Structures are given as C-alpha cells and as structure tokens.
Amino acid sequence: MVMEKEIIVGVSDFSLADTLECGQCFRYWKVEEQEYLIASGQKMIRVRQKENELTFYDASSEKVLNYWSNFFDINRDYGKLKQTLSAEDAIMAEAIAFAPGVHILKQDFFECMISFILSQNNHIPRIKKMVETLCQTYGTLLGEGRYGFPTAEQMQGATEEKLRELGMGFRAKYIMDAIKKANSGQLPLADLVQMETEELRNKLLSIYGVGRKVADCILLFSFGRHEVFPTDVWVKRVMSYYYFQKEEVPLQEIFQLAQEKYGDNAGFAQQYLFHYARKNGIGKKGG
DNA sequence: ATCCAGGATCTCC
C-alpha cells in the first residue's frame, strides 16, 4: 500500500480539460486552470495536469490510482489510434487536431445510464444541474460539498412524483424504470459485462426511456464497447454534411459508413466528431 | 422572449 498524498503519473496524447469537457461526463468542477475535482460513481478525486504529467491529490492507495487510471483510459495508445483514424480522411484529421487530447472515459454504469436518460431532449448545462440534484438528494456526501452519484439502492425510495418535483420532467418515469430494473436484479453487472454488444444493447433497450442513442452512449462510455457509434443530432449533422453533402441522412446509412470507415474505433471517432461539431456549430444554420 | 436541447415514445395512417 503506497501512501503518498500526491501521486504523479506520466501521460501522453491526453488533455484532462478536453476529456472532461467534451460532453461525455457531467460530474466535474474546474478548480483552476488545468485542475479539476472529478466524481465518478461514489468516488471523487482532485487532478491537475501539467503538460504530460497528471497529479492525483489524496490518491492514497494503488487501488485508488488504478480506478482513476482506468477511468481516464490512460494506458491506451491514443497516438496510434489517432494516426489510424486521421489517415481515414481530412475531416477526421481535422476533428482530431481540434482536440487531440480527448480520451473515452470508463464510467460507472448506473451513473452513466441515468445521466444519459436525462440527456434526451436536453442541454448539457442543464443535464449537469439535474445530475447534481439527484446526487444531492439521494447520494452520499463525499467531501468539499460534493456528493456521490446515488446507487440504485439509494434511489429505491424515489417516486415519479418526487423526481418530477426535483425537475426531471418527463424523464422521471424513465428513471423509475431504470431504478426498478436495477434493484430487481434485471441488470446484473457481472453478467452484462460478459454479453456481446448486440445482446447488451437489446438488454439496455428494454429499459423504458432508453432508445438507440442512449443505449449506445452507455455501451461506449461505461462498457468500453469502442466499436459503437452513438449518433445524436450533432454527429448526424456532421456526418450528413461532410460525407453525404446532405442536410440529413438516414441513421442506418450513417451507421454503415461509420462501421466501414472507423470499424472497431468508431466510438473514438464519434467523440472527436461530436466535440468538433458542437464547438464549431457544424451543420447548424450558418455553420 | 421564445427557441430548442447528446431523444424516446405514442399516435395516427
């Protein structure tokens, strides 16, 4: 057991800020430039980046460090990955060059599922606020005024009415079904991680309020299914605009092209494209 | 102010 107060880890092809702020997660707070407080599930850490060094504060054990290394996907060769994707076409190269330090996080399943259920027909700033409300209402205080994301058990007393009072709107009934399925053993994590992606997707789709887009986000961001290509309005726009020279292309055609071009790396490609499109307003009127 | 959001479901035909 290592007991340093601060642990420094070398990284490459990584930007803490871009990885947190590219829209894949919602529980982070900027402390100062290049320094963030980050929560995932029932854990929290403070991290600072200085060039190719990450400093983990209060990471008092190897176990803690391992959790966050996995969370940030620090040990993958993103240099090689980006090289492969960039060679595909100029658009992908440009999207990658725009934010070359984006990694795909490995998030807590229940948190990821509820967060992306909340994401539908919603803005990212408001998603963050709604997630925070759930944490403050049902979660455990972790310190520094921040709460853990509640477990399904912690949310078992929730009602649709209460969730509506908390501002979850029409998503309240969806959250209720997710809690109910989780607490009744219908979403056993140990079994889910073993499933083929297609089977796991169908399992997620059985939850009321989880459609293809939300299911794919869960598959990519919490189950590490990097071949999945979550296609929201932004990704749909940027793909339609650049690859089809049309305003809108059927989803199936986008999935097919993504599979052909990016294959098992489609999930990474998606995140570079999403971040690039959203920050630059690609495909929007006037963009 | 009023438009719209990292969609999904329901309701028609």
Added chain:
DNA sequence: GGAGATCATGGA
C-alpha cells in the same frame, strides 16, 4: 412501419 406530435424545463 414511417412521419409527426408530444413531452417538462430552463439555459441561451
């Protein structure tokens, strides 16, 4: 089975 309406709410 595909297009269109509906959903709650607040950030921009």
